Amino acid sequence: MDLTALWWFWILLLFIFTFLLGILAVMAGVGGGVLFTPIVGSFFPFHLDFVRGAGLFVALTGSLAAGPGLLRRGLANLRLAMPMALIASTSSIAGALVGLAMSTNIVQVFLGLAIIFIVFVMLRAKKAEFSVVEKPDKLSQVLKISGLYYEESSNELVEWKVHRTWQTMILFVLIGFIAGMFVLGAGWANVPVLNLVMGTPLKIAAGTSKFLLSITDTSAAFVYLTSGSVLALITIPSVLGIMLGSFIGVRLLANSSALCWCEELAKRAWDMGVKYES
Amino acid sequence: MKVEVPKEQLVYARILWYGSIVSIVAITAAYIVYITGILPHYIELTNTPIGWEWLRLVMYGDFLNLLLLTFLSFLTIVCYLAIIPLLVAKKDFIYFVIALVEVLVLLLAASGLIVAGH
Numbered sequence: 001m002d003l004t005a006l007w008w009f010w011i012l013l014l015f016i017f018t019f020l021l022g023i024l025a026v027m028a029g030v031g032g033g034v035l036f037t038p039i040v041g042s043f044f045p046f047h048l049d050f051v052r053g054a055g056l057f058v059a060l061t062g063s064l065a066a067g068p069g070l071l072r073r074g075l076a077n078l079r080l081a082m083p084m085a086l087i088a089s090t091s092s093i094a095g096a097l098v099g100l101a102m103s104t105n106i107v108q109v110f111l112g113l114a115i116i117f118i119v120f121v122m123l124r125a126k127k128a129e130f131s132v133v134e135k136p137d138k139l140s141q142v143l144k145i146s147g148l149y150y151e152e153s154s155n156e157l158v159e160w161k162v163h164r165t166w167q168t169m170i171l172f173v174l175i176g177f178i179a180g181m182f183v184l185g186a187g188w189a190n191v192p193v194l195n196l197v198m199g200t201p202l203k204i205a206a207g208t209s210k211f212l213l214s215i216t217d218t219s220a221a222f223v224y225l226t227s228g229s230v231l232a233l234i235t236i237p238s239v240l241g242i243m244l245g246s247f248i249g250v251r252l253l254a255n256s257s258a259l260c261w262c263e264e265l266a267k268r269a270w271d272m273g274v275k276y277e278s
Numbered sequence: 279m280k281v282e283v284p285k286e287q288l289v290y291a292r293i294l295w296y297g298s299i300v301s302i303v304a305i306t307a308a309y310i311v312y313i314t315g316i317l318p319h320y321i322e323l324t325n326t327p328i329g330w331e332w333l334r335l336v337m338y339g340d341f342l343n344l345l346l347l348t349f350l351s352f353l354t355i356v357c358y359l360a361i362i363p364l365l366v367a368k369k370d371f372i373y374f375v376i377a378l379v380e381v382l383v384l385l386l387a388a389s390g391l392i393v394a395g396h
Contacts, residue, residue: 068291071291073281149281214294218354232312233312237309243302
């Protein structure tokens with residue numbers, strides 16, 4: 001049976017898959033590219049270059065759709081996101097250029113290695129629901145990065161502040177470069193860095209990470225749009241699925257813990273990474 | 279209990295919300311037009327042009343869809359441009375500069391000057 005002849009089946013499956021991915025991705029603070037690219041690249045009959053292009057738009061549009069709800073609820077913080085976004089979006093352009101210039105085989109090997117590394121980070125990183133920041137650092141005070149959010153699950157207002165701001169900024173250079181190169185989004189790294197290094201509460205880290213992707217992935221999206229690497233047939237159903245799923249994900253994030261999803265995503269991504277490497 | 283959110287954050291959220299809704303509706307319609315063959319497909323005939331050359335081809339269903347994706351991609355720039363006057367009014371010089379440089383970086387990426395491929 002010629003599976004490619006059943007194009008409508010693959011498109012429908014893509015839509016359902018990205019819809020579910022949209023719900024999970026918001027709760028984990030990731031774009032979804034880290035799962036989309038390996039899974040669709042492995043199990044769907046599409047060329048990896050076009051899957052990567054679609055993966056980038058999945059991450060971008062999912063975060064654009066989630067952004068309003070996160071910002072309105074105070075689960076994403078604009079003052080925290082803007083400096084990190086500027087650093088990451090600049091370095092993601094450089095990463096996208098390097099990624100597109102490399103041959104598909106080399107990208108596949110590096111993609112496998114990168115995913116295994118990401119899983120390692122996600123599994124090993126301890127997460128702090130409410131971080132303790134004794135004293136905010138000078139830079140975060142100058143940038144006025146702090147806030148207050150309503151924790152719906154415990155019905156209380158939580159005040160937060162951050163530290164180690166310049167160290168976080170350096171890490172975002174690296175995050176942006178890898179994100180642009182492999183089109184994996186960067187939520188896998190954003191959340192642990194914002195949560196563990198900077199001391200942002202986990203929900204704010206997940207929400208701000210998701211929102212950040214809408215800015216950082218924009219620069220790489222333009223590079224892909226002008227490089228002929230975006231195939232409408234697979235990108236559009238993926239975009240629609242992730243956007244609709246993201247609307248639901250934001251509502252769920254406000255009420256539940258983001259912790260368990262990260263581990264679930266990590267386990268799934270590990271299998272994909274091993275498959276790519278071999 | 280309601281959390282007070284800065285004005286620029288609310289403005290950003292509002293633009294993103296309306297932009298997303300309009301995009302979902304428009305993209306759905308354009309995709310139906312594309313897969314039903316109401317507009318012809320280009321991608322089957324030859325390779326995709328590099329840069330913004332494909333804008334000349336929006337009469338084809340696949341490139342009409344790409345045009346709407348491009349609109350979505352520009353949403354962030356529109357949001358930044360909308361909050362710049364608010365940052366100026368608040369005399370928030372640091373964030374004004376960050377917003378301005380971010381817009382320039384995104385416009386550089388959008389310019390098509392940065393093109394790579396294999």
